Amino acid sequence: MNTLAGTGALVRLILRRDRFLMPLWVVLMALVPMFLGSSIKQLYPTAAAVGEYARENLGNSTFIVLYGRIYDTSLGGVTFWRASSGMLIIGIISMLVVIRHTRVEEEAGRRELLGSAVVGRHAGLAAALIATICANLVLAVLLALGLTGLGLPAGGSFAAGLAWAATGGIFAAVGALVAQLTEGAGAARGVGVTVAGAAFLLRAVGDVAGEGADPSWVSWLSPLGWMSQMRAFGQEQWWVLAPAVALIALLVAVAFALQARRDVAAGLLPPRLGPAEASAGLRTPLALAWRLHRGSLIGWTAGFAVLGAVFGGVAKSAQDMLAGNQQLMEIFERMGGESALSDVVIVGTMGISALIASGYAVQATLRMRTEEAGLRSEPVLVTSVGRVSWALSHLVFALFGPLVAMAVEGLVTGLVYGVSVGDPGREIPRGLAAALVQLPAIWVLAGLTTALYGLRPRLAPAVGWAGLGVCLFLGLIGAAVQLSQAVLDVSPFTHIPKIPGGDLAGVPLVVLVAVAGALLALGLAAFRRRDVPVA
Amino acid sequence: MENIITASGLRKHFGSTRALDGLDLEVRRGEVHGFLGPNGAGKTTTIRVLLGLLKADAGTVRLFDGDPWNDATSLHRRLAYVPGDVTLWPNLSGGEVIDLLGRLRGGLDNKRKNELLERFDLDPKKKGRAYSKGNRQKVGLVAALASDVELLLLDEPTSGLDPLMEEVFRQVVAEEQARDGRTVLLSSHILSEVEALCDRVSIVRDGRTVETGTLTELRHLTRTTITAELASPPDGLADLAGVHELHVDGTQVRFEVDTPQLDAALRQLTAAGVRGLVSRPPTLEELFLRHYKTETNGEVKAEVAR
Structure with a gap:
């Protein structure tokens, strides 16, 4: 039988299943460079201003780690540089899409069902790759059109688009390969994301270690490094597409070869086994919750450490930038209050971080909901564990996880x-205070989600995330669009004292903690009284 | 005899759906009680009420000497539960889940656990996400059966098990009862399983108990199938009250007869001279189906597995 029989039908199935998701990421990601370009254009209206900004940052190693090197100081070149993290994101998305349509299908047993129809052995993988690579090509065209719409040269715009699409294609092929390795889709995603992280790190290290205008050879080990060598809007190096296509071809060939040698649903790597007996400590609901939450606690904490390093690293240059830019200064003053410039930056970044940490709080709270809807709360609740202790075992992580992070x-x-300013002894406690003062507002969102979980469990995810969305909107955009103070006051984050620099007002903090406590108590009381499980 | 479970007039609504509509259930200490009914009859809802997970809208329910809703945690020390679809945490191994649930319940017999793992042929090292449906059921069964409890609530526990493992399950449940006098409420629609294991049976339909008693008592309420080879064509059988589905083919007769009329029908047969006789008591399946045939068109409404 033709091993590719049925590929066309499977491509249509993928497009049907992803008819909302795929257009969403393609369009959103294609718009990112255009928006970045237009906001850079607003901040630095003349070519000279953009050039000056770029030259100032040529040697900033924090920026080099995050975005790579600047190869061209025109608006287009700076836009391509600033948007470069989008390439990593598009790579990861493409990889996850391929895994979603290959290994996830196999794991769920749906691949088996299809395999019994007239569908060739390789059709599923081929269809996933075709759909993902085509989506990336559409993205390239949209991205290029968006940038030409800004008045940028067409050649550079398409170079940028193709660099993004090629990155997406490479990681789609990586996804095809890792999907062959493991039985579980989760493990495949883990391997794939590790590969993407390694590619980012190699690029970052290579770019920082480079001499003069060129990165070191280490960057060339990473596809992300090659693609930044496209040098869109500068001296475009179109030939970097050739190794990209070659790598895609190689990875796909290996993936197909591996697939030909294995059984459906089997992996090449043996599944990891666990212990045959529970450790002595695994005897309480809290111990179980620790097993369920520890991965995300470690992940969020590591992410926040990186975030702290980035914010701490750019704080000084941000100050310099702010000092010269009235518009940005205003934004930060709204977030950070009117105090010393250094304080404004720290307070502002902590305010943004607190909003992100609230995402963690809401997610950890909603773990109760996913456990219940997945019928995994039931086996615990029919033992001698009471409902409140079960809920608290999860809430410990919702409340104290963000604290740790x-x-x-x-x-x-x-x-x-x-x-960077030569006084760590002064800045460390100030940084810690700026971070911890945000917690009561974060807890209010955890409390809101818990209250809904007790009262209307089906609505808890929607309301929890919507609450965070409202806070994000009010915090980041609300003041800029001149909403009244009464509306801004809806967000608990509005009431957080601007520390360091401002006064440590105790009353709002106490009130916020009391509100959070009342919402938690309401949620727990309702949870004790309601039916379980609500599917 | 002392009742472990006493429920009467249980009612429970979910929105406009009526899940329980005056259900009664009595389970005595030391018995294996079969709880029969098709999907959607209210079996799982009843068990969740017994577990204190759902609060009944009306009716009374006693479990041991307590109220399942108010005394949930103390009662839970004395029972173990296996749902029809055991769900596991993807990143915990089966062995970890068995130990954890046992400890949360208040005790696990390690020797018994290892014996059960062997008999059910279960690898406890696999992670939750790697188990098949049948193996997830085994994890739930081992965790419950190795726990040191007085009452087992089993809600279609063998769904997904292969026939060999189903046989192991039957042996283990029979042993449990013989050895420790444990009480078991076994919800099932595998009728052979119930017939093999249960002392008494309750049949539910649309949230209400329609029949309850020992299998012998239930049989008494229904018909026996008679097939006979006679010396001469029978006479007067058709006019006899309580005879149904009569087929006469020369000297061959086949009919069903209500148990109270069995004696009279046999007299008619001996009058015609009996050459051969087969009498078959109703199977549980027939008992069960009798309650699920719609009165109007005689179609079987219920889904019955096996």
Whole structure:
């Protein structure tokens, strides 16, 4: 039988299943460079201003780590450089899409069902790759059109688009390969994301270590490094597409070869086994919750440490930038209050971090909901564990997980910023205070989600995330679009004192903690009284 | 005899759906009680009420000497539960889940656990996400059966098990009862399983108990199938009250007869001279189906597995 029989039908199935998701990421990601370009254009209206901004940052190693090197100081070149993290994102999305349509299908047993129809052995993988690579090509065209719409040269615009699409294609092929390795889709995603992280790190290290205008050879080990060598809008190096296509072809060939050698649903790597017996400590609901939450606690804390290093690293240059830009200064003053410039930056970044940490709080709270809807709360609740202790075992992580993450971020920000201004002893406690003062507002969102979980469990995810969305909107955009103070006051984050620099007002903090406590108590009381499980 | 479970007049609504509509259930200490009914009859809802997970809208329910809703945690120390679809945490191994649930319940017999793992042929090292449906059921069964409890609530526990493992399950449940006098409420629609294991049976339909008693008592309420080879064509059988589905083919007769009229029908047969006789008591399946045939068109409404 033709091993590709049925590929066309499977491509249509993928497009049908992803008819909302795929257009969404393609369009959103294609718009990112255009928006970035237009906001850079607003901040630096003349070519000279953009050039000056670019030259100022040529040697900023924090920016080089995050975005790579600047190869061209025109608006287009700076836009391509600033948007470069989008290439990593598009790579990861493409990889996840391929895994979603290959290994996930196999794991769920749907691949088996299809395999019994007239569908060739390789059709599923081929269809996933075709759909994902085509989506990336559409993205390339949209991205290029968006940038030409800004008045940028067409050649550079298409170079940028193709660099993005090629990155997407490479990681789609990586996804095809890792999907062959493991039985579980989760493990495949883990391997794939690790590969993407390694590609980012190699690019970052290579770019920082480079001499003069060129990165070191280490960057060439990473596809992300090659693609930044497209040097869109500068001296475009179109030939970098050739190794990209070659790598895609190679990875796909290996993936197909591996697929030909294995059984459906089997992996090449043996599944990891666990212990045959529980450790002595695994005997309480809290111990179980620790097993369920520890991965995300470690992940969020590590992420916040990185965030702290980045914020701490850019704080000094941000100050310099702010000093010269009235418009940005206003935005930060709204977030950070009217105090010393250094304080404004720290307070502003902590305010943004607190909003992100609230995402963690809401997610950890909603774990109760996913456990219940997945019928995994039932086996615990029919033992001698009471409902409240079960709920509290999860809420411990919703309340104290963000505390750990914020504290780490505050310490790292204080340390990195302190070293850059030569006074870590002063900046570390200030960074920590700026981070921890945000917690009562974060807890209010955890409390809101818990209250809904008790009262109307089906609505809890929607309301929890919507609550965070409202806070994000009010915090980041609300003041800029001149909403009244009464509306801004809806967000608990509005009431957080601007520390360091401002007064440590105790009353709002106490009130916020009381509100959070009341919402938690309401949620727990309702949870005790309602039916379980609500599917 | 002392009742472990006493429920009467249980009612429960979910929105406009009526899940329980005056259900009664009595389970005595030391018995294996079959709880029969098709999907959607209210079996799982009843068990969740017994577990204190759902609060009944009306009716009374006693479990041991307590109220399942108010005394949930203390009662839960004395029972173990296996749902029809055991769900596991993807990143915990089966062995970890068995130990954890046992400890949360208040005790696990390690020797018994290892014996059960062997008999059910279950690898406890696999992670939750790697188990098949049948193996997830085994994890739930081992965790419950190895726990040191007085009452087992089993809600279609063998769904997904292969026939060999189903046989192991039957042996283990029979042993449990014989050895420790444990009480078991076994919800099932595998009728052979119930017939093999249960002392008494309750049949539910649309949230209400329609029949309850020992299998012998239930049989008494229904018909026996008679097939006979006679010396001469029978006479007067058709006019006899309580005879149904009569087929006469020369000297061959086949009919069903209500148990109270069995004696009279046999007299008619011996009058015609009996050459051969087969009498078959109703199977549980027939008992069960009798309650699920719609009165109007005689179609079987219920889904019955096996």
